[in-house]
Amino acid sequence: MAGDLALPLIDLASPDLDSTAKSIRKACVDYGFFYIVNHGIEESFFQQVLKESKKFFSLPLDEKMKLKTRKDNRGFNPLPSLTLDSPPEVQGDVYEGFFISSSKISHSQFNANKWPPEELLPFWKATMESYYEKMLAVSKKLISLMALSLGLDDLFFEKIGALHEPLAYVRLLHYPGKTFEGSCGRLGVSAHSDFGMVTLLLTDGVRGLQICRDKDRSPQLWEDVPHVHGALVVNVGDMLERWTNCLFRSTLHRVLTTEQERYSVAFFQDGDPACMIECLESCCSKENPPRFPAIQCADYLQGHISAELYNLGLN
Numbered sequence: 001m002a003g004d005l006a007l008p009l010i011d012l013a014s015p016d017l018d019s020t021a022k023s024i025r026k027a028c029v030d031y032g033f034f035y036i037v038n039h040g041i042e043e044s045f046f047q048q049v050l051k052e053s054k055k056f057f058s059l060p061l062d063e064k065m066k067l068k069t070r071k072d073n074r075g076f077n078p079l080p081s082l083t084l085d086s087p088p089e090v091q092g093d094v095y096e097g098f099f100i101s102s103s104k105i106s107h108s109q110f111n112a113n114k115w116p117p118e119e120l121l122p123f124w125k126a127t128m129e130s131y132y133e134k135m136l137a138v139s140k141k142l143i144s145l146m147a148l149s150l151g152l153d154d155l156f157f158e159k160i161g162a163l164h165e166p167l168a169y170v171r172l173l174h175y176p177g178k179t180f181e182g183s184c185g186r187l188g189v190s191a192h193s194d195f196g197m198v199t200l201l202l203t204d205g206v207r208g209l210q211i212c213r214d215k216d217r218s219p220q221l222w223e224d225v226p227h228v229h230g231a232l233v234v235n236v237g238d239m240l241e242r243w244t245n246c247l248f249r250s251t252l253h254r255v256l257t258t259e260q261e262r263y264s265v266a267f268f269q270d271g272d273p274a275c276m277i278e279c280l281e282s283c284c285s286k287e288n289p290p291r292f293p294a295i296q297c298a299d300y301l302q303g304h305i306s307a308e309l310y311n312l313g314l315n
Ligand SMILES: O=C(O)CCC(=O)C(=O)O
Pocket: 171, 173, 189, 194, 201, 203, 208, 209, 253, 254, 255, 264, 265, 266
């Protein structure tokens, strides 16, 4: 039976950094999911981003397909989205998406952003670029609080280069609701954990997101993550789970198909490909030795990013 979860709510503007760090640590250990409020982003801007996203997904399919994502992992992916291990009879997840990354950095294997024509959507590019920059700043603040929560210097992840030229993405998601025939028995997004450092998720109030706190429990228990007005949902990704030697949890989550259309916007902070991911000393001991060898972020991402491209039917 699924139920509503009362996830921890963290106030990013609290002057008491120690207490904020403690709450973040507890949330990352207990759930790997929490809300942040007072992150500095106006609700009206969230509404603008969701409105622009809706305008894009409302364009005719041939217009959207002009921006189809290629090997660069940027642009449009049409509905339905296939998963890596989908058997042929499975028809894929019921969402369409759009990926945007940094306009400044061009890591060799990744190209430039794709944008819908200005004549069609005049404020689109500016809105999305601004959202990307704002999310980048919030993710950095959050990661510095996470570092504090681990007994490290607040700039620890900056100093080891993890945030120098980070690979990060805004992913607009549209779940079509009952306008799409054939949702029956399918999921909006199949069960997965995010592979990066942290994800910041903006939701529009339509239900659908669920988490499974114990993936080994049988049967699995899926709990609803309700929308909280003005808040962003944060989740720890596999990369940070690895850094913290599994102290922080990268929790399984999924999205149900819904009657109503649903829009969400995820921001994935995946770290700088040049940095090393190595279990933190403060998370290891004689009794709890490192569970993972050190790995360069680029090598770690390789498998995941190509898996992601595979998901989009590109390989
Ligand atoms: O749309 C949502 O609520 C979650 C999407 C998600 O989990 C993802 O894009 O990784």
